[in-house]
């Protein structure tokens with residue numbers, strides 16, 4: 001077993017993890033350096049696939065204001081957004097975006113060189129910055145990966161899975177245990193600061209826009225460490241993923257296509273959004289998703305269609321080059337044909353409870369980006385607010401560490417020794433093919449904890465999850481990255497299931513057919529692990 005020491009460990013190389021690493025390196029005093037760990041290649045993350053863009057409430061956008069953005073975010077959030085968090089993030093958007101530009105990130109501009117802002121659902125003005133047309137995430141990742149790779153003070157471990165947090169008996173996080181997926185070796189890394197930037201959970205569901213690595217690892221690690229988790233029942237389903245038969249990891253058709261005027265139609269070519277919401281195609285995501293789901297049920301179809309033929313063919317090529325290419329690859333010409341679309345799991349509003357600086361309930365443990373629940377998104381995220389939250393919180397975690405003494409811990413206690421032993425003891429089991437188990441889990445989550453939920457079916461779903469758990473007997477050590485991911489998926493699925501059962505109301509993305517009303521009294525839900533058991537915290 002190898003041991004090492006760092007002043008800060010960042011886990012995850014999406015936009016939150018990359019930007020936090022760069023800002024911490026720039027600002028903090030790091031006697032033992034900084035380590036960035038990622039379970040795949042540096043650029044692989046949900047961030048890399050972000051299309052529509054990033055909210056930028058910029059001074060130069062005269063039509064916009066922070067008050068308008070705050071109001072839109074809170075309206076979409078279905079009564080669960082935290083006003084102070086929303087205000088802070090909105091007011092810091094101009095500053096962080098200018099800082100991103102200094103790091104070499106480029107956003108699309110008009111002929112005069114001015115930033116261009118697009119419209120997405122539930123925004124009252126055009127305020128979404130984009131890059132490469134519809135490749136915003138990839139462009140930002142590319143620029144930040146380059147800076148991180150060039151930075152001599154940031155060590156990088158790729159293909160390395162964080163498998164457990166090293167938390168002592170005083171509930172202080174002192175480092176992380178990692179598993180190298182190539183050499184299959186463990187390493188113990190001590191640090192006074194561990195930042196989880198491990199992203200979302202889309203892979204828990206049969207249909208998702210998220211790439212293969214979105215398995216909720218950070219949530220499982222934090223839960224096992226006893227951290228407080230918030231609003232775990234809130235999963236966002238994007239309304240318009242490309243619905244090609246057999247394709248379960250679905251390519252996203254950005255909301256920005258509707259922002260440019262595309263209409264949703266049924267199999268007969270009839271528009272239907274007017275039946276559901278006066279904001280039509282630009283109603284909040286949860287509303288559009290349920291409308292599409294309802295139409296699909298009514299017509300017994302696997303999809304509805306997006307009619308983008310009203311957008312000029314040249315504009316399609318320029319504004320949506322990647323979506324256009326993907327459609328063409330599937331024999332669909334966006335300028336002339338309807339695009340088959342259906343909802344898919346897209347984003348997780350729940351997460352590790354944090355403030356703006358990423359502090360969790362465990363000293364030394366921070367969480368930023370999609371894995372965290374800051375209270376910005378409430379019960380339903382407003383489009384393009386996620387990337388903004390990633391960068392504002394990454395900036396703030398670095399600010400908060402500026403004056404800290406970041407020396408690697410000198411001593412560890414028995415609690416940490418036991419954690420390490422749990423992984424290094426000899427294993428008396430063989431490697432498991434988790435592909436069929438994973439498929440089973442994804443079916444359960446889609447069928448029982450999906451867009452519409454009710455007690456009876458959720459209880460059935462929970463029982464199925466428990467049966468599935470008993471087929472896979474791994475509490476600590478696993479034998480591959482895939483096994484670790486599946487272990488984590490089981491933990492997070494059960495948390496979503498338990499929390500969805502507890503919330504007896506419909507709110508934002510959590511829609512209960514047996515409790516269709518919103519309960520004005522209800523608040524955030526909180527869970528943590530106490531004495532080995534899930535415990536709801538008031």
Ligand code: FAD
Pocket residue numbers: 011012013014015016017037038039040042044045046047048049050051052053054055136137160161162163197198199200209210211213217218252346347368369370371383384385386387388390
């Ligand atoms: P991620 O980008 O998901 O990065 C997580 C990182 O953690 C990855 O590098 C992963 O490999 C690593 N990791 C995970 N577990 C471990 C582990 N155990 N050990 C080591 N490493 C680990 N949001 C917007 O605001 N605007 C958009 O236009 C937009 N479009 C989207 C389009 C798509 C198709 C998708 C899927 C999402 C989109 N989103 C969008 C959401 C947004 O992209 C994400 O919420 C955001 O990028 C999350 O960033 P992150 O840094 O928190 O996590």
Ligand code: SIN
Pocket residue numbers: 050051052053252253254255256382383384385386
């Ligand atoms: C999209 O482009 O539709 C995704 C935007 C988001 O998830 O914020």
